Amino acid sequence: MIRLLVESGITDTTQHLPQNPQEATVRMSDNATHPTNAPLYPIREVSRLTGVNPVTLRAWERRYSLIRPQRTPKGHRLYASDDIERIEHILQWLNRGVPVSQVRELLDQPHVAETPDPIAGDWPSQRYQLVAAVESLDLSRLDALFNQCMALYPVETCLSELFKPLVDELEERWDSHLGAALQRRTLEAFLRTRTGTRLYHANLVNPGPVLLIGRLPEDQGMLWSLLIALAASQARYRVHFFDAPLPFSELPLAVERFKAAALLLCSGQAERADMIRRQLPRLADQLDVPVGLCGPVARIRQHDLQDSQVAILGDDPPKAITKLASLISA
Template structure:
């Protein structure tokens, strides 16, 4: 069924930046939904700028509901004009499964042109939280489990280098345009590479934070000076490893007490060390990266930053 936007002349209209802020869907994704799938049809100004009415925003929210229920974006258009009470089709688990398998195969084949195309397509077609939750984080977890048994440093370093360049470009431009609090993002000492830091940085930047990313672990005793010199509002530590008992139970809590900004912990370490970190001075944000970054805002509000 085709969708054609018809808005009364007096309907309030919103530019794409405001719609992105209201819905959490970035402008690149909104354009992809329009051009590739015809999911939305905003009006245009004489100069070609997109303008969205409230029913467009409602439609975008319905798109997100279907995506969050596991419906592939290619199938959403057939569901949007159905009654609100319609049951979701059986989740095509094979869609995400096949995409994960495809991504893992591309990474392990060291096919950088395909990896770049896949990366940009995934971030264009899905909100970043869904792309990370359903695709990138599961693939990284699978690869790290595989590498723990059979290390493949070439594949790991190639993936790290690729993501470092892509995320770095994104951070560079985002940090220039956003006025959000600065997050100092640092890897923990046992993490063999910056994959978790890179994913966390990508998610934090998407949520409107400025991000200073350190993909090699900064000594804990250097954090107070780093926070002061970078004017950081908080420190976010990430790791895909369990980390040592001494670091988790003694060094990290002592470092948190010495700082005048909050320290958050995210990534697999937050799940593996939940019992050790739950009642201490650190803020346990969890291993689900979109949820972990979503927890920053109330934390910063509580600490008086927002």
Template structure:
């Protein structure tokens, strides 16, 4: 754990908002890393405002490197000051599996109060991309595999309702605060619920896009009309299912020209139908949700949107 930061008087210092912009870590997470784990120790102004030096920013980037290697935040403190050659903890020693198990149990036992606390904690302690990659996406995949064998509509609908409300609140305030490109995000016809589309909307919003979310599928003809009226920079379709071969191989490619803006596909469908979409005008962004949203920027640059 690093000692209290002391720097020469002429050292440039940055407020938390600027550090958040530079590192991509939101201010809530930076405060949680400081208060709960002591991972960073910024200076304070007489009024208590945090000020970060360049080596604090480097330390934050080092934390992100460990998180991106699958290390949980509770383990990072012991690794930060180790040599670069230090051995990465094994998956068996990571607490991600226990966190995933805990989240899944909360959902399966319908413990909504603790689920809400767990949700907010996961988004406070980790960058959103890490939280989705290591926690929420694997749990949703596991739950959907279970529900395919033994359906449980109560579990599914309660989780959907919970995430609709939580994600909806974030989208509302984030859309007011950003001038980024508008992304129209919609579920595909065979997806039985909005779990995947909500995760994608959350990730897109975090990356600075304005998000118009359609969490129930629209017929492609209506989706075309929606694009004409809303003027999005890109339309993004999401599904946790394979979707029908006719929809993927024929109807979706035919709709891309009528929609008039780039059409992307992400979520498990992008992996399951990669071969059918390989030579189509549909842009396959992948099933890793943070990476899929990261690819949107290059897609918009390529298409001049």
């Protein structure tokens, strides 16, 4: 845990305890077993260290008893270093595809070597429910499923296990499906509202550089760019998101005016060959910041761009943002 203390920049942990002398006396929760002299962290600092938002941390505690922070007399949560280690273990299991309802049992068996078979309520079941909600245009059900996922799992897990597979499956169905346009626009409007709200609030506090995220000309909608924007915001970038494709001639101006550290362009389509092979590399040569290609177009057109300055980031949103980080810091 020395690594966590160094990365957090905290050398005197008492500065995060309440200043009121009465609050300084910590009341242990019934299940807490931390030493009284252990360093303690408020929930916002734990969120920063682990990448798990406070809403999710509270849900893990209340609904599944996965973590047991200490409490001050006024009820404020304080986490010890072993709580942070436990949260890291939870994330490891979730990233292996284990449903949150199974994680507590695994945490109590630290020597388990293999991931158990998923039970009902696992990712395939949740994906099926999401697809059904979109196809039936059941916005109430879609909202409940979205909120449940975002409350219980890290954003990266939601994107990789639910939202990207959802878009992949729906786009295959929409190729020859009556009512496809209605379903697509309904899902886009839903995700645009939820993502836009998150981006607005995150941009106020995120310390990272600015990213511009937009669509390529033939993309049929904004689903892929929304997923990429959500992943970038969770990685603490400040995101400027364009609903509609911008002319290539205006993208350099946008990068300059917004002081962007990178430009990400997304599409679920193959896009025109001349645009991919000529216009996009020319744009990348003009700019002093990385130009990244995201979504299925990156997989489809990677060979056309292998000798260009365009960064092929792939169609997995969290992995794409991870790849981008090395380009920005280079």
